[in-house]
Each structure stands twice: as C-alpha cells, then as structure tokens.
Amino acid sequence: MDPNKDALNEIGRFIRNIRNESDYSSRRLARLAKISQSTLSRIENGSRVEDFSTVEKVVSALPIRSEVAGSLHARIRAAYASNYTRRADSGISLVSDIARGWERSAVTVREFQSGMVPRAVRSPEYAQAADASPSRLVDRIGDEDLDFACVVTEGALRTWPADGAMMLDQLDRVSWACELPNVRLGVVPWSVPLPVMPPHGFAVFDDEAVVVETFTAQMTITEPDAVAAYVDAYAQLEAVAVTGDEARELVERIRRDFEELAH
Known part of the structure; x- marks a missing residue:
C-alpha cells in the first residue's frame, strides 16, 4: 500500500x-x-x-x-x-483495459510470436479464426508515431487456424506491413535454433510493460525486473532473425507453399 x-x-x-x-x-x-x-x-x-x-x-x-x-x-x-510496501502480485494485472491502454498510447512496441502471426498484423479473418480479440495496434500499424518491430518464427507463419486460402490474405498483410517505414519484421527460420525458449508470445511496450496473451485473458506485467527480462529475450530473438529482403523472400516462399495447398 x-x-x-x-x-x-x-x-x-x-x-x-x-x-x-x-x-x-x-x-x-x-x-x-x-x-x-x-x-x-x-x-x-x-x-x-x-x-x-x-x-x-x-x-x-x-x-x-x-x-x-x-x-x-x-x-x-x-x-x-516514504515507505512503500509492494504487494506480492504488484506489477501484474489481468485487467484487459490496461493492456488496451498500452496498445493505444505506446510509442515503441516489440512483439514476439512463436505460434501465431503477430497481433498487430493479423487480418480480421485470421483473428476470428484464431478466436483472438482484435488488437488496437492493427489500427495504428501505419501511424508514423508508432515504432513497431516484431520477430516471428517461421513455424508461426506456417501454422494456420483455417484453410490455406485464408492464409494467403494473411501473408499478404504481413508482406504489406514489411514495406511500412515504421515497421521492422524479423523471421526466425525453422533451421535456426532459438537462443531462448519463450513459453508464450509477448509484446513489450515502451520498455515499461509487457502484455502476454493467454487462452482466457491478457496479462500485463510492469514489474521492472520482469520487463527487463522480456526486453533482453526479445533482443536475443531479434539477433537470430532474418530481416529486410531475406525476411520478405521467406514470407513469399511460405505464401507459395500455401498456394499449392489451396489448389
């Protein structure tokens, strides 16, 4: 208190x-x-x-x-x-409005996903098929006041919640986001070992808060040491990801594979 x-x-x-x-x-x-x-x-x-x-x-x-x-x-x-006693659960919140508040106001966002497409670039169809709530970052992805970077594993881009045809549109959206001046995409090829093994996807907001998705809620972490651990994990994951033309070529190769599935 x-x-x-x-x-x-x-x-x-x-x-x-x-x-x-x-x-x-x-x-x-x-x-x-x-x-x-x-x-x-x-x-x-x-x-x-x-x-x-x-x-x-x-x-x-x-x-x-x-x-x-x-x-x-x-x-x-x-x-x-003055004396300030932190509660044992201080720095952790399951209130969804807190997570949405960070999505509305953050200037820099760093997102990692190993099982799904990053929330900020999900198409409405993908989000619905994945039974995931839409992210407010989707509406801000092209805003010049947002500095957005994400790292995603190749496996996540090859995992689809519905038919392959729907994934064609989703991968097109990923490619489109890659061309935005305020967006940096990194893809970790399946052949590259991960330097850390995150048990879940996460997004770091302004290096001050981390939002983690669960099946039933969004958890917001603001405890400084915990946030610092996620910042460090993201940096290590980003270091082994391919970026720029290599990332775009890998996304296009995955798209071609989905085209074959759709026929």
Whole structure:
C-alpha cells in the first residue's frame, strides 16, 4: 500500500494543470521530458513510477519559474521517500483495459510470436479464426508515431487456424506491413535454433510493460525486473532473425507453399 497516494495525486494534478495552461499536449511534454506518453499519463493520474527522477524530468520540461520547480522537486522527493510496501502480485494485472491502454498510447512496441502471426498484423479473418480479440495496434500499424518491430518464427507463419486460402490474405498483410517505414519484421527460420525458449508470445511496450496473451485473458506485467527480462529475450530473438529482403523472400516462399495447398 502506498501511504503517499494523496501527495502523488496532487503532484499529478499540478503537472497536468500547468501543461494545459501552457498549451502543451501530452505528446509534446513527454517528448521534451524524454519519456513515453504513457508514463506521463501515469504520473498525471497519480500513479507511482519506478524512479522519482522520471517525475523530475517532467517538472524540468515545464515552463515554470525556478522557485516553483524547486518546491515541486521537494514535494516529489518527499512523496517517493516514504515507505512503500509492494504487494506480492504488484506489477501484474489481468485487467484487459490496461493492456488496451498500452496498445493505444505506446510509442515503441516489440512483439514476439512463436505460434501465431503477430497481433498487430493479423487480418480480421485470421483473428476470428484464431478466436483472438482484435488488437488496437492493427489500427495504428501505419501511424508514423508508432515504432513497431516484431520477430516471428517461421513455424508461426506456417501454422494456420483455417484453410490455406485464408492464409494467403494473411501473408499478404504481413508482406504489406514489411514495406511500412515504421515497421521492422524479423523471421526466425525453422533451421535456426532459438537462443531462448519463450513459453508464450509477448509484446513489450515502451520498455515499461509487457502484455502476454493467454487462452482466457491478457496479462500485463510492469514489474521492472520482469520487463527487463522480456526486453533482453526479445533482443536475443531479434539477433537470430532474418530481416529486410531475406525476411520478405521467406514470407513469399511460405505464401507459395500455401498456394499449392489451396489448389
């Protein structure tokens, strides 16, 4: 339980009010503070972030007098200096709205899938056949404010939930996404051993949260050490994936195999 929740709420409201009075958008302030927009939203809503220096970056980016900034810095340090006992399950949530919130606001997303096509590039037919809820990333995949990278195994691209003809459209969508300037696709060929063996697919949002799909829910992980482990796992998987022309050629080869199945 956080004994200084009221103080964090007051700090968050103060920051939001100054931002609005200064006609700063949340995107602009987050960029000036060099933090993610989602982190700024958490601060303004009174949530405790891992390091008080993150909040101080926001204060330093605000157009306020030095004496006001100094007073606010002192309040921030006092709020973060109090005892704070984390629950055993702190940093893990099964609330679907939290996962959707990260999908709406994240600036950088890194996704790995070993059994299915990445959520951000699934066609509606594929998602329905896989009995998976649509991702809000599908609507953002071409947005220039989203930096999206994904690594998928060749086996995942060769696994289909319905007929092969449906997979032709799905693979076309993967190829289309490869051409977008804000998207980077890596494919791990079946002949390449994995450096780590993830028990499930996952998506890392702004290096601050990880969303994991289960059969019945989406789990959001924000505990820093756990998130860091996923970030490291993604980097290792990305290192063994083929990218660029090699990835596109591999996707096209898989598509040709599905064409033969469809006839």
